[in-house]
Amino acid sequence: MIEWVVEEVFAKYNYWISIVLMLTGFYAMIAKGNLMKKIIGLNIFQTAIILFFISLGDVYIGGWGGGVTEPIVKGVLPWGSGHVVEEGVVYANPLPHVLMLTAIVVGAATTAVALALVIRIYQEYGTIEEDEVIEKEQGV
Amino acid sequence: MxxxxxxxxxxxxxxxxxxxxxxxxxxxxxxxxxxxxxxxxTVWVEMHAVDVGFTEAAVGAGATTAFMIATLARTKREEKR
Structure with missing residues (x-):
């Protein structure tokens, strides 16, 4: 039982912290009435998912720095003139990095569109509180 | 890491x-x-994802903050309650 807790909870703490951040952002999106707070929650939710994927790509062998290095080829590429990539070097998996790089840029664009909608809602209703917007909508 | x-x-x-x-x-x-x-x-640079790290520092900490402050200048600063 204790071994199970150590292996599944403490050794994989990155995933648990990612879930905590995810639920923090989700709470802000659901429970907060202010539209800016909802967008801040959206950003936190998004970074939590990116943290999950980057954690999937990382490797830990042991020691300071985890025994692995950045996925950057040092020296000449294997199809270059006669040199070989260093033997025995472990890289973090670069595939999740590339996917999450795209996700960050798309997330910034999504945030910009959401902020434009907030400005439009403020021009129309004079408030950015969700319940006041609904009140005015029903009053009209 | x-x-x-x-x-x-x-x-x-x-x-x-x-x-x-x-x-x-x-x-x-x-x-x-x-x-x-x-x-x-910082977490991403330390997890060997340097490309994601500097994109986040430029786009997340820079551009998104600028967008949000620009939005706040056109709306209200205080949250109700």
Whole structure:
């Protein structure tokens, strides 16, 4: 039982912290009435998912720095003139990095569109509180 | 990853996230979100994802914060209740 807790909870703490951040952002999106707070929650939710994927790509062998290095080829590429990539070097998996790089840029664009909608809602209703917007909508 | 640095940075991350959604002043919330982006950029560099790290520092901590402050200049600063 204790071994199970150590292996599944403490050794994989990155995933648990990612879930905590995810639920923090989700709470802000659901429970907060202010539209800016909802967008801040959206950003936190998004970074939590990116943290999950980057954690999937990382490797830990042991020691300071985890025994692995950045996925950057040092020296000449294997199809270059006669040199070989260093033997025995472990890289973090670069595939999740590339996917999450795209996700960050798309997330910034999504945030910009959401902020434009907030400005439009403020021009129309004079408030950015969700319940006041609904009140005015029903009053009209 | 570098485990002690990772643990400290992730702890700060959770604290800053909760502070950012709790604080009443929206400008303070936006600045806290910018700090959050910067800490998570540090986490990514330390997890050997350097490309993601500097993209987050430029786009997340820079551009998104500028957009949000520009929005706040056109709307209200205080949150109700």
């Amino acid at each position: 570098i485990v002690p640095l990772d643990l400290i940075a992730l702890f700060f991350l959770v604290v800053i996230a909760i502070a950012a959604i709790t604080v009443r002043d929206l400008l303070a919330a936006i600045v806290l979100l910018s700090a959050y982006s910067f800490v998570i950029a």
